[in-house]
Each structure stands twice: as C-alpha cells, then as structure tokens.
Amino acid sequence: MAQLNIQHIDKIYDNNVQAVFDFNLDVKDGELIVLVGPSGCGKSTTLRMIAGLEDISAGHLLLDGKDITQAPAKDRDMAMVFQNYALYGHMTIYENMAFSLTLRKENPNVIHKKVLAAAEILGLSSQLNKKPSQLSGGQRQRVAMGRSIVRNPKVFLFDEPLSNLDAKLRGATRREILLLHKRLKATMLYVTHDQTEALTLADRIVCMSMGHVQQVGTPLELYDSPANKFVASFIGLPPMNFFNATVREGFLEGKGFKVALDASERALLMPYAGKEIDLGVRPENVLTEGDIPMKVFSNENLGMNTLVHGHIGGVEAVSNKISAKFRGWCDYKDGDQTTVGFGRKHFFDKETGVAIGREDKA
Amino acid sequence: MNEEKTIQLDRMRYTKNKFSSGFALLAILFDVFFFISVYGSDVGSWYYTILVGASILYNLIFMLAAFLSSEGVKNYKLGYSYLMIVLGVIQIVRIFIYPMRAHAATVMVQDVPVAVMGDGQFIRLIVYLVLSAACLFIGAVVGIQRSRALSAHLATLDVKPA
Numbered sequence: 001m002a003q004l005n006i007q008h009i010d011k012i013y014d015n016n017v018q019a020v021f022d023f024n025l026d027v028k029d030g031e032l033i034v035l036v037g038p039s040g041c042g043k044s045t046t047l048r049m050i051a052g053l054e055d056i057s058a059g060h061l062l063l064d065g066k067d068i069t070q071a072p073a074k075d076r077d078m079a080m081v082f083q084n085y086a087l088y089g090h091m092t093i094y095e096n097m098a099f100s101l102t103l104r105k106e107n108p109n110v111i112h113k114k115v116l117a118a119a120e121i122l123g124l125s126s127q128l129n130k131k132p133s134q135l136s137g138g139q140r141q142r143v144a145m146g147r148s149i150v151r152n153p154k155v156f157l158f159d160e161p162l163s164n165l166d167a168k169l170r171g172a173t174r175r176e177i178l179l180l181h182k183r184l185k186a187t188m189l190y191v192t193h194d195q196t197e198a199l200t201l202a203d204r205i206v207c208m209s210m211g212h213v214q215q216v217g218t219p220l221e222l223y224d225s226p227a228n229k230f231v232a233s234f235i236g237l238p239p240m241n242f243f244n245a246t247v248r249e250g251f252l253e254g255k256g257f258k259v260a261l262d263a264s265e266r267a268l269l270m271p272y273a274g275k276e277i278d279l280g281v282r283p284e285n286v287l288t289e290g291d292i293p294m295k296v297f298s299n300e301n302l303g304m305n306t307l308v309h310g311h312i313g314g315v316e317a318v319s320n321k322i323s324a325k326f327r328g329w330c331d332y333k334d335g336d337q338t339t340v341g342f343g344r345k346h347f348f349d350k351e352t353g354v355a356i357g358r359e360d361k362a
Numbered sequence: 363m364n365e366e367k368t369i370q371l372d373r374m375r376y377t378k379n380k381f382s383s384g385f386a387l388l389a390i391l392f393d394v395f396f397f398i399s400v401y402g403s404d405v406g407s408w409y410y411t412i413l414v415g416a417s418i419l420y421n422l423i424f425m426l427a428a429f430l431s432s433e434g435v436k437n438y439k440l441g442y443s444y445l446m447i448v449l450g451v452i453q454i455v456r457i458f459i460y461p462m463r464a465h466a467a468t469v470m471v472q473d474v475p476v477a478v479m480g481d482g483q484f485i486r487l488i489v490y491l492v493l494s495a496a497c498l499f500i501g502a503v504v505g506i507q508r509s510r511a512l513s514a515h516l517a518t519l520d521v522k523p524a
Contacts, residue, residue: 094377095377109366109373112372128376129375
C-alpha cells in the first residue's frame with residue numbers, strides 16, 4: 001500500500017526563482033500518474049522534490065499518512081528511474097541490479113532471488129552476465145527499471161525514461177512499462193513531455209505549465225474536456241485549431257465563417273452573447289461536409305489518415321489557419337478549394353483562456 | 363541439498379570468484395616484495411651471474427601467469443586453478459635457489475669474508491616466497507572447489523559453462 005499526498009508544494013530556488021507553485025495532488029495506491037508539460041514547466045522539479053533530490057520550499061509531502069517532507073532521499077522508500085539510465089558501466093547487469101541491495105548489506109541469497117525475479121519480469125534473464133554497453137537502449141532502460149524493482153519501493157518515480165530511445169523502441173518500452181505497472185500494481189509517478197506517453201500510460205494526468213498545475217484528470221477528460229486553452233493545445237496531435245469568434249444569436253461568427261450552434265452550445269454561450277471568444281476544434285473534428293470554405297496549402301498522407309492544412313473563410317492569415325485530419329487517403333493539391341464543417345467544438349474565454357462552462361472547476 | 367545451498371551455487375552463475383582472484387594478486391604482491399629485496403642486495407660480485415638474469419625473466423613470467431590465473435579463476439576456469447598450484451610449487455622450489463644459496467655463500471671484500479645474505483634478509487625472503495605460495499594454493503583450492511560445484515550445478519540446470 002502506498003498512498004502519496006502532495007500538499008501545497010512550492011519550489012523556490014536560492015535566486016528567488018519559483019519553479020513550482022502550490023502543487024496539490026493525492027495519488028491513490030497503485031495509481032499511475034503522469035506529469036506532462038513543456039520543457040521548464042516544473043514537472044521534473046516536482047518529481048525530484050518527491051524523491052528527496054530537491055528541497056521542498058513550502059508545503060507537505062505525506063507517504064501513507066507519514067510526513068516525509070524533510071526526510072532524506074534514502075529514507076523515503078522510493079525508487080527513481082532516470083532518462084540516462086545511470087547504470088555502472090564496469091558492472092554486469094546482475095551487479096547493477098543488485099547494487100542498491102548490496103549497499104544495504106542484505107543477505108546475498110535474498111538479493112539473488114530478488115534480482116532473478118526482477119530479471120524474469122523484465123525479460124533480462126539471459127542478459128545478466130553482460131555489461132550495459134552490450135545492451136540496446138531499451139534493454140538498458142529495463143535494467144534501470146529492474147534496479148528499482150528489486151528494492152520493492154513504495155513508489156516508483158520515472159523521469160522521462162524513454163527520451164533517449166528511438167520512436168519504435170519508445171513505443172515498445174512504453175507498453176512494457178504499462179505491463180509492469182499492471183503486474184506490480186505499484187504506485188508510479190511518471191514525468192514526460194510527450195503527450196502520447198501521457199495519454200497511453202496514465203490513470204490520471206497532471207498537466208503543468210510554468211510551474212502551475214493546469215488540470216488533473218483522466219486522459220479522456222484532458223482530451224475531451226480540457227480545462228483551458230493551454231491543456232487543449234498541449235493534449236492532442238496535431239494540436240487543436242483555435243479561431244477568434246463572436247457569439248451571435250444561434251451562431252458563432254469568425255473571420256470569413258459562420259458556425260451554427262446547437263441548443264446546448266447556445267445555452268453554454270448565452271453569457272457571452274455579443275462577446276469574442278476562442279473557438280477550438282480538434283483536427284479530427286473537422287468534417288469533410290460543411291459550408292466553411294477552405295484553401296489547402298499542404299497535404300500529408302499518413303496511410304490511414306490524411307492531414308490537410310489550409311486557411312478557412314478565404315482569409316490567408318495565421319488566425320484562420322486550420323489543420324484537418326481526414327480519414328483515408330486524400331490528394332489535395334496546393335491551392336485546392338474545398339469546404340469543411342466543425343464537429344465537436346470547444347469554447348474558451350478570450351481573456352482568461354479558461355474553458356467556458358468549466359470556470360468553477362479551473 | 364537445501365534451498366540456501368542451491369541459491370548459493372546459483373549465485374556463482376552471475377558473481378565472480380573474487381576470493382581466489384584476490385589471493386592470486388596477493389601472491390604477486392609477495393613476489394614483488396621478494397625480488398625487490400633480492401635485487402636490492404649488492405654484495406661483491408656474487409649476484410653477477412646468469413642466474414640473476416634468469417631470475418628476472420622468471421619473475422616477469424610469474425607475474426604474467428599469476429595475473430592471467432587471477433582473471434581465469436575469477437571466471438571459474440578450472441585450468442587456471444591448476445596453473446596456480448604449479449606456480450605455488452615453483453615459489454617453494456625457489457627457496458632453495460636464491461635465499462638458500464645466497465645465505466650459505468660468502469664473498470671476499472678487500473680480503474675480508476662477508477656473508478652474501480644476513481639471517482634477517484634470509485628469513486624475510488623465505489617468508490615472502492612461502493606467503494606467495496600459500497596464497498596461490500589457497501586461491502587454487504577454493505577455485506577448484508567452486509569451479510567443480512558450479513559445473514555440477516550448471517549440469518543440473520542443463521546450462522553449458524561460459
């Protein structure tokens with residue numbers, strides 16, 4: 001059992017730069033939480049504070065109800081897996097995996113059992129006599145994970161563990177981490193800037209920007225109901241399209257386009273009548289049927305889908321740029337004219353960027 | 363065989379025989395002490411024979427062979443354990459060459475008979491050679507035991523020794 005409560009944590013460096021602001025999160029036992037955000041948003045700093053590698057400037061950290069805010073890293077019963085594996089090159093895989101337990105002077109026979117069990121889980125049994133330099137990047141990362149597993153920690157912390165791997169290996173190792181989580185049923189915190197990793201791995205995602213938590217929720221919640229414009233633009237690939245639009249009676253009016261609103265959308269936008277808002281439409285929600293004119297400037301065939309980029313409403317401006325993900329193989333040429341429609345729409349307050357209808361939750 | 367013993371044997375599949383390897387290196391160290399003491403002596407012209415050249419050559423060969431044995435026994439190679447025994451026997455035989463012969467000899471220096479080797483140096487050299495041989499024997503015996511145990515264990519697992 002490992003329940004982690006992170007209460008109002010701040011990180012302020014000696015030069016008064018604040019990296020993390022009022023971070024709050026309750027991690028349930030066995031949950032896999034992914035901290036996602038762009039570089040410099042404070043996600044790794046948060047993880048390092050949890051691990052005890054950085055001091056916590058304010059707030060409290062509780063593990064199973066016990067305050068460990070000031071506890072040294074070695075007493076926190078957490079294991080961290082780093083991006084660069086941090087393996088000892090002169091030791092064999094077996095010795096690397098056994099190292100932390102050897103330092104603790106555990107019984108060698110017990111260490112042996114634990115290392116073999118971890119190697120079995122990670123498919124490293126045949127590699128135990130090799131040196132790290134003889135393994136591939138994915139295998140090395142598995143060794144790093146194995147080193148954590150043998151310790152049987154209460155919480156696993158992963159700091160961008162797949163960043164050094166190529167795309168194919170990243171996908172495979174990601175699936176292995178997911179299987180590992182299911183098998184160990186361990187509490188895990190995982191930091192990444194890759195939203196695909198976040199969406200595929202997480203039980204819940206914490207989306208961060210500039211040291212602030214933007215939204216905490218399940219992958220579907222973040223994708224389908226983003227709390228604000230930042231989350232909407234960060235989650236989803238290609239990112240969401242945004243347009244300036246004014247709320248009119250029963251429709252939205254933008255530069256060169258008009259979009260009809262259904263009853264629920266009308267009710268939602270009633271307080272914004274006559275005001276400008278940001279309209280968000282995901283590329284996959286851009287429909288081939290519709291009456292909004294679009295001039296194509298780029299066509300990317302991905303096999304199953306085609307990404308079409310263009311401008312809508314006959315206005316060739318950045319604000320009218322649109323990316324659409326159409327099913328199947330399309331052969332649009334530069335300058336082709338077509339018409340599109342908008343399916344699922346997202347509305348954001350122009351000033352605050354908060355999703356309209358979610359102001360109370362933000 | 364109880365479980366603890368089996369695990370202990372299985373551990374050898376992934377851990378080195380540092381015990382035997384360490385003793386082989388220790389044997390080299392005592393040999394170094396031995397030849398530093400011998401070659402530091404300069405009494406008349408007693409040492410200026412072909413024997414000193416052969417001794418230097420043998421010391422080089424010994425250090426190389428002992429080092430190779432150290433690496434071999436570390437990986438449970440049975441042959442290197444036997445090589446360590448041979449080297450140990452030679453270290454004992456060496457007692458009868460330099461220390462004994464030098465201790466028994468005298469040279470005339472300005473018409474005065476001078477002992478080539480004093481009692482203190484004689485005992486010290488014997489101790490170095492005995493310690494060097496003892497280290498090799500201990501390392502070899504442990505190496506043989508462990509190598510055989512590992513081979514037997516691997517046979518039960520149907521795994522070929524590396």
